[in-house]
Amino acid sequence: MRILVAVATICAATLLSVYQINTVSAQSNAGNKKAPLKEVAIQKVKSVSVDIKETFPGRVTAFRQAEIRPQVEGIVIRRMFEEGSEVQKGQQLYQIDDTRYAALLHSAEADLEAAQAEYESIKVTERRFQELLQMKAVSQQEYDDLHADLRKAKAEVAVAKAAVDIAKINVGYTKVYAPISGRISRSAITEGALVTGNQSAALATITQLDPIYVDIQHTGKTSDLVHLNSLMQSENIAVQLLFDEQSNQVYQHEGVLKLSEVTVDRTTGSVALRAEVPNPERYLLPGMYVRTSFNAGNTQAVLVPQSATQRGPNGKLQVWLVGENNIVEKREVVAESTRGSAWVVTEGLKTGDMLITEGYQKVRPGEQVSTVMGHVASAQAAAQ
Numbered sequence: 001m002r003i004l005v006a007v008a009t010i011c012a013a014t015l016l017s018v019y020q021i022n023t024v025s026a027q028s029n030a031g032n033k034k035a036p037l038k039e040v041a042i043q044k045v046k047s048v049s050v051d052i053k054e055t056f057p058g059r060v061t062a063f064r065q066a067e068i069r070p071q072v073e074g075i076v077i078r079r080m081f082e083e084g085s086e087v088q089k090g091q092q093l094y095q096i097d098d099t100r101y102a103a104l105l106h107s108a109e110a111d112l113e114a115a116q117a118e119y120e121s122i123k124v125t126e127r128r129f130q131e132l133l134q135m136k137a138v139s140q141q142e143y144d145d146l147h148a149d150l151r152k153a154k155a156e157v158a159v160a161k162a163a164v165d166i167a168k169i170n171v172g173y174t175k176v177y178a179p180i181s182g183r184i185s186r187s188a189i190t191e192g193a194l195v196t197g198n199q200s201a202a203l204a205t206i207t208q209l210d211p212i213y214v215d216i217q218h219t220g221k222t223s224d225l226v227h228l229n230s231l232m233q234s235e236n237i238a239v240q241l242l243f244d245e246q247s248n249q250v251y252q253h254e255g256v257l258k259l260s261e262v263t264v265d266r267t268t269g270s271v272a273l274r275a276e277v278p279n280p281e282r283y284l285l286p287g288m289y290v291r292t293s294f295n296a297g298n299t300q301a302v303l304v305p306q307s308a309t310q311r312g313p314n315g316k317l318q319v320w321l322v323g324e325n326n327i328v329e330k331r332e333v334v335a336e337s338t339r340g341s342a343w344v345v346t347e348g349l350k351t352g353d354m355l356i357t358e359g360y361q362k363v364r365p366g367e368q369v370s371t372v373m374g375h376v377a378s379a380q381a382a383a384q
Contacts, residue, residue, distance in 0.1 A: 036370075037326075037368060037369055037370040038359065038362055038363055038367070038369050038370070039359065039369065039370045039371070039372060040320075040322070040328075040356045040358060040359035040360065040363060040369050040370075040371055040372075041356070041357050041358035041359060041371070041372055041373070041374060042322055042354045042355060042356055042357060042371045042372070042373060043354075043355055043357050043373065043374070044352065044353075044354060044355075045302055045304075045349050045350065045351060045352065045353040045354070045355050046302070046351055047300050047301065047302055047350070047351045048300070048301065048302070048303060049298050049299070049300060050298060050299065050300075050301050050303070050339060050344055051295045051297070051298050052295060052296040052297050052298060052299055052337070053293060053294075053295055053296075053337050053339075054218070054228075054293065054294055054295075054296050054337075055242075055291060055292065055293045055337075056216050056217055056218055056219065056273075056291070056292055057216070057217060057289065057290075057291055057292070058214040058215060058216040058217075058241070058275070058289075058290050058291065058292040059214070059215050059287065059288070059289060059290075060212060060213070060214055060284045060285060060286055060287060060288040060289075060290060061212070061213040061214070061215050061274075061286055062207045062208060062209070062212065062213070062286045063208045063209070063210070063211050063212050063213055063276075064180050064182065064207070064208035065182075065205060065206070065207045065208070065286075066178075066179045066180050066182075066205070066206045067202035067204075067205050068093060068094075068176060068178075068179075068202055068203045068204045068205065068206065069199065069201075069202055069203060070094075070096060070173070070176060070195040070196065070197060070199065070203065071173040071197050072096060072101065072170050072173040072174060072197050073194075073195065073196045073197055074096040074097045074098070074100070074101075074174060074194070074195065075096065075097045075192060075193070075194055075195075076094055076095070076096055076097075076189055076190070076191055076192065076193050076194075076195060077095050077096065077097050077191060077192075078094065078095040078191060079093070079094055079187055079190070079191060080092050080093055080094065080095065081093050081184055081187075081204075083184065083185070083186040083187055083204075084183065084184070084185070084186065085183070085184060086181070086182070086183055086184075087178045087181065087182065087183075087184045087206060088178065088181045089178055089179065089180050089181045090177055090178065091177065091178045092175050092176065092177055092178075093176050093177065093178055093184070093203075093204065094175075094176035094203060095174065095175060095176075096173075096174040096175075096176065096195065097174070098171055098174035098175075101167065101170045101171045101173075101174055102171055104167045104170065105164070105167035105168060105170075105171050107167075108160065108163040108164040108166070108167040109164050109167075111160045111163060112157070112160035112161055112163070112164050114160075115153070115156045115157040115159070115160040116157050116160075118153050118156070119150070119153035119154055119156070119157050122146070122149050122150045122153045123150055123153075125146060126143075126146050126147060126150045129142070129143045129146050129147075130143070173197075176203065178206055179206070180206055180208055181206075181208060182206045182207050182208035182209060183206070183207055183208075183209055183282070184204050184205070184206050184207075185204050185205040185206075185207070186204070187203060187204050188201060188202060188203055188204060189203055207286060209279050209282050209284070209285070209286075210278065210279040210280050210282065211255075211276050211277060211278050211279055212276075212277055212279040212284050212286075213274055213275070213276060213277070214239070214241065214255060214274070214275045214277055214284075214290060214292060215272060215273070215274055216239075216272070216273040216274070216275060216292050217270045217271075217272060217273075218260075218270055218271045218272075218273050219270045228260070228296045228297075229260050231296060231297050232257060232260060236256050236257075237256065237257040237294050237295070237296070238254045238255070238256060238257075238294060238295070239254065239255040239256065239257055239275040239277070239292050239293070239294045240254055240255075240292070240293045240294065241255070241277065241284075241290045241291070241292060241293075242290065242291040242292070242293060243290060243291075251277075251283075251284075251290070253277060253278040253279070253280075254277075255275040255276055255277030255278070256275060256276055256277075257273060257274075257275050257294060258274050258275060258276045259273065259274040260272075260273050260274075275292065275294075299346065301344045301345060301346045302344075302345040302346075302349045302350075302351075303339060303342040303343070303344060303345070304319060304333070304335070304342060304343045304345050304349070304355065305341060305342055305343075305357060306338070306341055306342060306343055307341070307357070308320075308355060308356065308357045308358075308360065309333075309335075309343060310360075312332065316332045317332065317333050317334070317335055317343065317345075318330055318331065318332055318333070319331055319333055319348075319349070319355060319356070319360075320355075320356040320360035320363065320365075321353055321354055321355055321356065322354040322356060322369065322371055323354070325368060326368050326369050326370065326371060327366060327367070327368055328356070328360075328363045328364065328365055328366065328367045328368075328369055329365055330365045331348055331349075332348060333345045333347060333348030333349055334346055334347035334348055354371070
C-alpha cells in the first residue's frame, strides 16, 4: 500500500512539472510574437506642368476722370445736365452770363476796324510818297518816317485782331463743355452762383467707367515678377475679378493686364500692376476693392492632396513619406498656391517619393509601416 502511494505521488509531481514547463514555453512564445505593422495608403509623387495662378488684392480706378472748372468769371445762369447721368464729350454743361464778354467782343471788333482803317490810310499815303520821293518832292527822311508809321499801324492791326480772338475765346468760355464722355457727379453749384476763372473747387466731375482700371499690388517673389514682365511682352494675360472671399463670385468680364510699374515699393516690396477691364453695366466703381486672379505662365510642380498635409508649429506645411524599409519620414514642403483640393508643391518633393495620403495621423517618424497603393479602406475591402 505504501508503495502504491509513493508511485502515485511521483506521477503527480511529474505531470505537474510537465504542465509548468509547457505553460512557461507557451508564455515565452506569446511574448516573442511581433505586433502587426500599422497600415498606411501611399501614392507615388509625380512632377507635372501646372499654371502659375496668382491672386492679389486690387482697387478699381477710373479709366479717365475730369474735374470741370470755369475759365472765366461770372454768374452761372443755367445747369444743362442731370446729375449722375451719362454725358458725352462736347456736351454743354453750364452757361455763364456772357453779357459782359459779348460787349467786350464788340468793343474789340470796333478797335480792329479802326486800326485797319488807319493802316489803309497810311498805306495809301506811303504809295504817294514813293512817287514823290522819285520826283525829289519829299525828302528821304519824310518817307522813312511815314514808312515807320505804316509798320506801326500794321502792328496795331495785329494787336487788335488778337484782342478780338481773346474776346471770342472768353465768350466761348461762358459755355462750359464736357471734355470727356462718362458719368457726371452731382453739381457743386446751382444757378445764380458766382464762379471765377482760377477757383480751386470743381463744378462737377466726369468719370469714364467703361473700360475701367484695376490697380493690383503684386507681392510675390522677384523671380515671379521678372517672369511676369517677360510674359507680358509676348502675350495678353487675362485677369479675372473676384468679389466675395467666401463665395468667390467671379465678375462676368475678363480684363487684360496692361502695365507693370518700373519701381518696387521699398516698404512693402510690392510692385503696382494695372489691368484694363470692360465695364459696360457700370457695375465696377472707382474705389471698389476686388481680388484679382491671373495665370503667369507655368512651372513644374507636384500636386499634393490637402488632406495629406498638416501645418507644423512653425506654420510650415508638412507631409509624411515612406522611405527605405518602409520607414516613415516627416518633411517640410513649400506650396504657394492651390489647384482645387490640392497644394501645388514647388519645393520639398521630387518624382518617385512615396507620399502617405491616409493614415499619417497614427504613425511617427522612424516607425516602420506596411503600405497599400490608393485608399486604405478600398485595399482592406479588396483583401476581404
